[in-house]
Amino acid sequence: MLNDLYRKVVMDHAKFKRNYGKLEGEEVQRVFYKNPTCGDVITLYLKLEGEVLTSVSFEGEGCSISMASSSMMTELIHHKDLRTVSIIRGEFEQLIREGKQPNDHVDLGDALSLDGVHKLRARHNCALMAWQALDKALHDVESYKS
Numbered sequence: 327m328l329n330d331l332y333r334k335v336v337m338d339h340a341k342f343k344r345n346y347g348k349l350e351g352e353e354v355q356r357v358f359y360k361n362p363t364c365g366d367v368i369t370l371y372l373k374l375e376g377e378v379l380t381s382v383s384f385e386g387e388g389c390s391i392s393m394a395s396s397s398m399m400t401e402l403i404h405h406k407d408l409r410t411v412s413i414i415r416g417e418f419e420q421l422i423r424e425g426k427q428p429n430d431h432v433d434l435g436d437a438l439s440l441d442g443v444h445k446l447r448a449r450h451n452c453a454l455m456a457w458q459a460l461d462k463a464l465h466d467v468e469s470y471k472s
Contacts, residue, residue, distance in 0.1 A: 329442065332439035332442065335436050335439040336390060336440065337390060337394070339393070339394035339397040339436060340390035340393045340397070343393060343396070344397045344400060345382060345384065345397065345400035345404065346384060346385065347383050348371060348385055349371035349373060349383050351373065353374075354371050354381075355371070355372040355373070355374065355463050355466065356369060357369065357459050357460075357462050357466065358459075359456075359459035359462060361392065361451050361452065361455045362451070363448070363451045363452075365388075366387065366389060367386050367387055367388065368386035368388070368456055369385045369386060370383075370396075370456065370459040370460060370463055371385075377407045377408045377409070378405065378407050379403055379404060379406055379407075379408070379411060381404070382400045382403055382404050383400060384400060384456065384459075388452065388455070389449075389452050391440065391443060391452040391453050392452040392453070392456070394440070395437065395440060395452070395454070395455065395457070396455070396456035398435065398437040399418075399456045399460065400456075402414055403460070413432060415457055415461070418454075421434065421437075421441055421444065422440065422441075422450050422453045424444065427441070440453050
């Protein structure tokens with residue numbers, strides 16, 4: 327029964343993507359990322375004010391897992407500071423790669439419904455695609471600041 331609920335949450339995010347669309351403006355960081363294992367693609371848009379992600383969205387095409395994970399990620403990191411984003415990102419990757427449940431102080435929200443992906447090693451990159459694009463974007467921001 328719980329698996330059915332989780333499946334419904336994933337499908338809802340895949341079908342009705344949250345924060346889907348292009349952000350405009352000079353201050354918007356854009357990152358294109360392609361999943362090397364299956365060809366799914368995403369363009370991630372981030373707007374930072376200081377250390378806070380004030381706007382985040384994405385465009386892309388891919389499987390239900392990659393699109394749902396992208397939608398869930400944008401909901402989780404919107405209006406968060408970069409330190410918190412880093413913690414959430416680490417907890418999510420451990421959930422996918424190791425099947426490790428998040429610490430009590432970290433709320434993964436709907437992204438927790440992707441915990442079954444851990445058992446599907448071939449789908450790890452699908453679930454992590456948006457998060458890898460986020461890594462690239464934040465690395466680019468840090469390089470720019472240096």
